[in-house]
Amino acid sequence: MATTLPDATKTAPGLSARILDSDVFYSFRKSPLTMLAALVTLVCFSGALLAPWIAPHNPFDLGSLNLLDASRPPVWIEDSDPRFLLGTDNQGRDVLSTIMYGARVSLLVGFASVIFAMVLGVTLGLISGYVGGAVDAVIMRIADVQLSFPAILIALLIDGILRAAFSHQLHDQFALYVLILSVGLSYWVQYARTVRGSTLVEKNKEYVQAARVIGVHPIRLLFSHILPNVIGPVLVIATINLALAIITEATLSFLGVGMPPTKPSLGTLINVGNDFLMSGEWWITIFPGLALVLMALSVNLLGDWLRDALNPKLRVTR
Amino acid sequence: MTRAPANRALLDVRNLRVEFPTRRGNLVAVDDISFHIDPGEVLGVVGESGAGKSLTGAAIIGLLDPPGRIAGGEVLLEGRRIDNLGYEQMRRIRGREIGAIFQDPLTSLNPLYTIGRQLVETIQTHLDMNAAQARAHAVKLLQEVGIPAADRRIDHYPHQFSGGMRQRVVIALALCANPRLVIADEPTTALDVSIQAQIITLLKRLCREHGTAVMLVTHDMGVIAETADRVAVMYAGRIAEIGPVRDVIKQPKHPYTVGLMGSIPKITRRDERLAQIDGSMPRLNAIPPGCAFNPRCPRVFARCHVERPDLIDVERSRVACWLYDEESPRLRAAGDE
Amino acid sequence: MIAFIIRRLLQSVLVMLAVAFVAFALFTYVGDPIAIMLGQEFTEQDRARISAELGLDQPFFVQFARFVGNAVQGDFGLSYRLARPVEELLLERLPATLELSLVAAFFALLVGLPLGVYTGLNRDSWLSRVFLTVSLIGVSLPTFLIGILLIYVFSVEVNWFPSFGRGETVQLGWWSTGFLTVSGLRSLILPSITLGLFQLTLIMRLVRAEMLEVLRTDYIKFARARGLSNRAVHFGHALKNTLVPVITITGLQLGAIIAFAIITETVFQWPGMGYLFIQSVYFADVPVMAAYLCLVAFFFVAINLIVDLLYYAVDPRLRVDRAISGGH
Numbered sequence: 008m009a010t011t012l013p014d015a016t017k018t019a020p021g022l023s024a025r026i027l028d029s030d031v032f033y034s035f036r037k038s039p040l041t042m043l044a045a046l047v048t049l050v051c052f053s054g055a056l057l058a059p060w061i062a063p064h065n066p067f068d069l070g071s072l073n074l075l076d077a078s079r080p081p082v083w084i085e086d087s088d089p090r091f092l093l094g095t096d097n098q099g100r101d102v103l104s105t106i107m108y109g110a111r112v113s114l115l116v117g118f119a120s121v122i123f124a125m126v127l128g129v130t131l132g133l134i135s136g137y138v139g140g141a142v143d144a145v146i147m148r149i150a151d152v153q154l155s156f157p158a159i160l161i162a163l164l165i166d167g168i169l170r171a172a173f174s175h176q177l178h179d180q181f182a183l184y185v186l187i188l189s190v191g192l193s194y195w196v197q198y199a200r201t202v203r204g205s206t207l208v209e210k211n212k213e214y215v216q217a218a219r220v221i222g223v224h225p226i227r228l229l230f231s232h233i234l235p236n237v238i239g240p241v242l243v244i245a246t247i248n249l250a251l252a253i254i255t256e257a258t259l260s261f262l263g264v265g266m267p268p269t270k271p272s273l274g275t276l277i278n279v280g281n282d283f284l285m286s287g288e289w290w291i292t293i294f295p296g297l298a299l300v301l302m303a304l305s306v307n308l309l310g311d312w313l314r315d316a317l318n319p320k321l322r323v324t325r
Numbered sequence: 326m327t328r329a330p331a332n333r334a335l336l337d338v339r340n341l342r343v344e345f346p347t348r349r350g351n352l353v354a355v356d357d358i359s360f361h362i363d364p365g366e367v368l369g370v371v372g373e374s375g376a377g378k379s380l381t382g383a384a385i386i387g388l389l390d391p392p393g394r395i396a397g398g399e400v401l402l403e404g405r406r407i408d409n410l411g412y413e414q415m416r417r418i419r420g421r422e423i424g425a426i427f428q429d430p431l432t433s434l435n436p437l438y439t440i441g442r443q444l445v446e447t448i449q450t451h452l453d454m455n456a457a458q459a460r461a462h463a464v465k466l467l468q469e470v471g472i473p474a475a476d477r478r479i480d481h482y483p484h485q486f487s488g489g490m491r492q493r494v495v496i497a498l499a500l501c502a503n504p505r506l507v508i509a510d511e512p513t514t515a516l517d518v519s520i521q522a523q524i525i526t527l528l529k530r531l532c533r534e535h536g537t538a539v540m541l542v543t544h545d546m547g548v549i550a551e552t553a554d555r556v557a558v559m560y561a562g563r564i565a566e567i568g569p570v571r572d573v574i575k576q577p578k579h580p581y582t583v584g585l586m587g588s589i590p591k592i593t594r595r596d597e598r599l600a601q602i603d604g605s606m607p608r609l610n611a612i613p614p615g616c617a618f619n620p621r622c623p624r625v626f627a628r629c630h631v632e633r634p635d636l637i638d639v640e641r642s643r644v645a646c647w648l649y650d651e652e653s654p655r656l657r658a659a660g661d662e
Numbered sequence: 663m664i665a666f667i668i669r670r671l672l673q674s675v676l677v678m679l680a681v682a683f684v685a686f687a688l689f690t691y692v693g694d695p696i697a698i699m700l701g702q703e704f705t706e707q708d709r710a711r712i713s714a715e716l717g718l719d720q721p722f723f724v725q726f727a728r729f730v731g732n733a734v735q736g737d738f739g740l741s742y743r744l745a746r747p748v749e750e751l752l753l754e755r756l757p758a759t760l761e762l763s764l765v766a767a768f769f770a771l772l773v774g775l776p777l778g779v780y781t782g783l784n785r786d787s788w789l790s791r792v793f794l795t796v797s798l799i800g801v802s803l804p805t806f807l808i809g810i811l812l813i814y815v816f817s818v819e820v821n822w823f824p825s826f827g828r829g830e831t832v833q834l835g836w837w838s839t840g841f842l843t844v845s846g847l848r849s850l851i852l853p854s855i856t857l858g859l860f861q862l863t864l865i866m867r868l869v870r871a872e873m874l875e876v877l878r879t880d881y882i883k884f885a886r887a888r889g890l891s892n893r894a895v896h897f898g899h900a901l902k903n904t905l906v907p908v909i910t911i912t913g914l915q916l917g918a919i920i921a922f923a924i925i926t927e928t929v930f931q932w933p934g935m936g937y938l939f940i941q942s943v944y945f946a947d948v949p950v951m952a953a954y955l956c957l958v959a960f961f962f963v964a965i966n967l968i969v970d971l972l973y974y975a976v977d978p979r980l981r982v983d984r985a986i987s988g989g990h
């Protein structure tokens with residue numbers, strides 16, 4: 008016999024009840040892998056965020072470093088020091104702490120560049136889709152051209168330009184912002200295209216036309232009316248983009264054109280530690296590498312799950 | 326394979342039940358329906374969108390999309406059960422003994438292959454012919470369905486044909502191995518009205534010439550009136566009424582069928598408003614107990630809310646309505662509660 | 663058809679001009695070639711003389727035209743850092759990058775395609791799940807990390823393959839190839855796997871997604887309804903329709919591979935264009951940056967064009983061959 012829904016004459020459920028009962032949350036609950044990924048992400052993010060307060064040592068306080076502590080292996084290998092769980096590098100810095108600080112920088116650049124790309128891309132997409140005409144054509148042409156180049160190349164180029172324009176010291180000081188700019192500028196296109204497509208569709212719907220008839224200002228129309236309806240796919244792109252941004256930043260830093268060793272991200276750490284790989288001190292490079300992969304992987308898993316959960320066609324009920 | 330006692334029916338569907346397991350419980354899309362199709366006859370299956378017509382066809386041919394599955398009942402082709410066959414065995418029946426035509430001719434054909442290649446491939450799968458013979462057979466089929474210059478157009482791609490022509494090609498493909506039954510799922514819905522008539526005529530003619538039975542699924546009563554010998558009216562996954570086309574149309578017995586017929590505009594009628602059935606077909610997860618039509622039925626009474634009616638023989642039709650059951654205290658008198 | 667080609671060619675030229683413009687802007691506004699060339703001390707007369715020689719006192723568009731003219735002939739001036747003609751430097755390293763990229767692309771296709779088809783057809787098998795999980799990890803692994811790990815395992819630990827360089831190369835005219843020596847081939851293995859791995863996971867996921875889309879279409883359903891065998895449905899119909907978009911994307915990925923070679927070359931100290939480019943970015947060597955940009959843009963545009971033509975050849979719907987649709 009068919010099942011029946013609860014009587015609809017009762018009051019509508021509240022927001023939290025609706026979230027907990029939604030299909031999206033259901034698919035979340037049903038996938039232990041996704042829950043694990045979410046947990047790992049949470050741990051990594053909070054560990055990185057709170058680094059200055061919860062890291063066991065401060066690796067950038069030069070005064071606290073002791074060369075006698077240098078090159079100690081991780082705790083489960085002999086000749087180690089229980090104060091340094093994951094070992095130390097050749098200057099006596101605690102690897103675990105440097106990872107936490109490094110992850111902090113990596114995440115900072117990652118989030119900031121994603122937000123930058125999102126704001127830029129969504130705005131351009133809305134304008135492009137709504138205004139149409141020559142504006143649309145120009146923006147989309149630029150987007151197309153940029154899209155045919157891989158993001159890393161764009162990021163490298165922008166970084167190179169800025170590097171050539173400023174002196175070395177100035178560049179190092181502003182390396183963080185330069186990085187955010189480079190990585191953000193290389194990823195705005197996908198947001199713009201998706202939002203433009205959705206805007207084109209929404210533009211012709213009645214609620215938009217009704218609002219125009221009332222005389223709602225176009226900017227208000229774009230951001231209060233159309234934007235909420237096109238934001239879904241944007242979130243999915245943003246999550247997947249976050250992992251890409253983290254990896255791109257790490258790559259740039261590894262190549263030596265990202266964050267300098269004075270304020271390292273995980274990529275810089277891997278680069279610096281690479282020299283010691285050959286001499287057997289593998290922990291200086293491998294642990295930052297693992298941290299990087301772990302973060303990127305969890306964010307990717309979340310992004311994958313989000314995309315599948317928001318796509319009604321792929322839903323499989325088991 | 327069990328052999329039922331020899332009966333005349335080509336296709337015999339008994340108590341078929343199609344379910345969709347979802348996280349909120351089982352949705353029953355086709356609920357215990359039974360009907361049969363005789364050799365060479367055209368059975369129309371009519372109903373609103375979502376009544377379960379297409380799913381019935383898909384279930385018979387073994388192409389239900391997962392997670393949908395046959396949860397009960399039997400489907401017999403000439404006395405042999407086919408609902409419990411493995412994929413490979415069912416595959417041999419498809420195309421050879423039961424053919425299928427779907428709604429949209431544009432998406433039914435692979436855009437990257439010529440129609441000739443698609444025809445020859447199907448022919449060679451079922452009939453023992455070499456490439457040259459298969460091609461000749463294909464040309465002949467195309468001529469039969471009315472494609473001009475068939476020997477040239479056989480090497481064209483689907484996008485080079487108009488909608489009506491494409492559907493003719495689809496019909497040719499479905500009939501190329503001479504199946505005994507064709508399931509036609511809304512074959513004319515995607516076509517222009519002027520083309521619809523031509524395609525229906527073609528289908529009728531071919532099936533008469535080859536002796537093919539047709540299960541014609543559609544929501545268009547006009548097509549049924551033109552084409553079918555018998556018609557089954559489906560509602561909420563169940564059969565409401567099934568009988569000869571003339572009887573069902575001229576003298577509908579189930580209140581739902583009455584409503585359907587009443588809502589069709591007729592040239593000879595002089596009413597100002599079309600009759601309308603209040604309410605709408607219930608969603609699959611909200612089907613009321615008893616008779617599924619009871620919330621909307623103008624002649625509902627107590628028993629309708631409690632027991633689900635079986636198909637009751639009335640003259641030459643069968644109707645799933647308690648009004649026609651001799652045991653029920655209320656009979657055909659109008660003006661019930 | 664001809665109109666199509668001409669239109670695409672024009673588009674390509676336009677894109678190249680745009681890129682050249684960016685490169686040129688780089689040159690004029692960011693670098694200071696005169697200071698580099700003359701060193702710290704020079705007089706105003708020296709500056710004026712060199713300026714006139716290089717044509718730096720001409721109006722913007724004249725300079726741009728000269729730049730384009732030179733660029734087309736391959737003349738990008740001298741590298742700030744190495745004081746050698748840029749085109750010489752690039753040409754020296756081009757074979758290294760191209761060979762590496764081609765082998766990597768080949769590897770990615772050879773393994774990625776079958777894996778993608780398998781996971782698309784056998785959606786729920788445990789092997790598919792394994793492949794998918796591994797591919798997810800692959801997408802989360804940055805290229806340089808893969809390189810480091812491979813070096814650590816195969817070079818440092820077991821010493822099967824060299825950890826840097828190209829090995830011995832053979833000179834064929836101006837092209838130096840590593841294909842003809844054993845050490846050359848051995849040196850290719852680790853870098854090309856590193857470079858190709860990312861593309862491999864991309865191709866695999868793409869093919870799988872396409873395959874799943876195609877398997878849901880009406881024409882596949884109709885093919886099954888006609889009783890065609892699984893083999894015919896999967897490999898005759900589904901595969902062909904899957905490959906059409908895959909070909910184009912893979913072709914475009916070749917361009918990405920050439921760009922990603924930057925990272926791999928750095929990790930393995932492979933003497934290719936990418937390594938040169940990174941150093942030029944670090945040292946703000948503008949001529950090399952500009953030249954690399956133009957060269958890579960040229961590759962991209964050329965590949966795009968070829969892929970478009972390929973698409974045209976493969977998908978009959980694009981051929982504007984409107985035969986008479988003869989009645990209904």
